[in-house]
Amino acid sequence: MTTELSPDALTGLLERARQDYRDLAARGLALDLTRGKPAPEQLDLSEELLSLPGGRHTSADGTDVRNYGGLQGLPELREIFAEALQVPAGQLLAAGNSSLELMHDCLVHALLSVLPGAGSRWVEQERIAFLCPVPGYDRHFALCERFGIDMIPVPMTAEGPDMEVVERLVAEDPAIKGIWCVPKYSNPDGAVYSDATVARLATMSTAAPDFRIFWDNAYAVHHLTDEPVGIADLLAACAEAGNPDRVFVFGSTSKITAAGAGVAFFGSSPANVQWLLGNNAKRSIGPDKVNQLRHVLFLRDADGLRAHMERQRALLQPKFEAVARILDAELGGTGLATWTSPKGGYFVTLEVPDGCAKEVVRRAAEAGIVLTPAGATHPYGDDPRDAVIRIAPSYPKLAELEQAIEGLAVCVRLVGYEQQAR
Secondary structure, three states: OOOOOOHHHHHHHHHHHHHHHHHHHHOOOOEEEOOOOOOHHHHHOOHHHHHOOOOOOEOOOOOEOOOOOOOOOOHHHHHHHHHHHOOOHHHEEEOOOOHHHHHHHHHHHHHHOOOOOOOOOHHHOOOOEEEEEEOOOHHHHHHHHHOOOEEEEEEEEOOEEOHHHHHHHHHHOOOEEEEEEOOOOOOOOOOOOOHHHHHHHHHOOOOOOOOEEEEEOOOOOOEOOOOOOOOOOHHHHHHHOOOOOOEEEEEEOOOOOOOOOOOEEEEOOHHHHHHHHHHHOOOOOOOOHHHHHHHHHHHOOHHHHHHHHHHHHHHHHHHHHHHHHHHHHHHOOOOOOEEOOOOEOOOEEEEOOOOOHHHHHHHHHHOOEEEOOOOOOOHHHOOOOOOEEEEOOOOOOHHHHHHHHHHHHHHHHHHHHHHHHO
16 A cells, blocks of 8 residues: 655655644644434434324324334335335334344344244354454444354455355354345445345355344445445345345434434344244334334335435535545545545545554544544454544534544544654
8 A cells, every 4th residue: 555755755744744733733623523423414304204293193004103013013114115125015124213223133032032944042052153244334243242242254345245255154164143244335335245245145055054144234225426326135035045034134214314213124034024023022012103104204105215315415425525535635646545435325434554543543533533443343343454444424514524534634644654654
């Protein structure tokens, strides 16, 4: 990544970087790029939700949404999201506000009850492991850590996880029970799984008969260009390959409507859906159907969902364009960094020279720019190269974001040139 510099050139660049950093620190900034939260302006797009469902309290089939029951969720809401999540509405559940909760519950239920195809509960087995494509999503890793599930890093490519590594590992080790996947606009690198990757995931041989793909399609409709990217239908591919129970599909409206009051979805084979419903029936008598009806009335149908996401894109796209523009202007040609240009999702991945990410994050924090901790994109918070930094452009106002990225670039130059000068 780095470019060879003469001693005199390096000295000059380092002195300039040090002065730029002193100027940055003197500005007294207080900026936060830590998490991919929707900005208030994005939340305002769904303001109408707060006045719904008005005087209405019945779903399309006449069910009183104020009462108990309806564990599978409103059929009309499931119809709206079936296409985006690539799950037939009859095999889709609409639940509470968090897909992370559904992932948590699926792990708990797999540990404490027997999955379709399993010989025993996971908790009765000596060791449980998951494959973790890296860089990846820190909250997936936190769930594994909480339940004592071993995490095995797998390199990400532009087409998804390195399938040569995945296929070899799952074929030889029956303790490997699952893999985390964010298949479209991956968190944090924006990768989109290719059709070939989806096909290999569906057809690969696994030593564990109860192997599950946790298909976290969090950014299914979160496009940043006017050409939405599609992915192959994994659920259908698994069924066609004779592995119908292999995939758990997750999604939510968290970054679509109100992040704190959305609806989460689970889709899978009929056997897996019945397994989850049977377990969930012991912890809930039904989801918040009033909120689900609110979403039905607000979004109306799949076309309404697409139109709403176009309004979201209009707010987000300029922010991602600003990140790309500033990084190119400030770091392009320096050899000190590479970065992703995602076509959707919520993050940009910045790679700095090995051994520099933690120091860049530390220097940025001292100058008033808070970033996601270096290492968060890897299991146990340990990036062995100490090179990956996740940028979350969504929440700050555009002017604040521009300040933060300019400041981040100053820190990258400072730390990078300091490393070269050693």
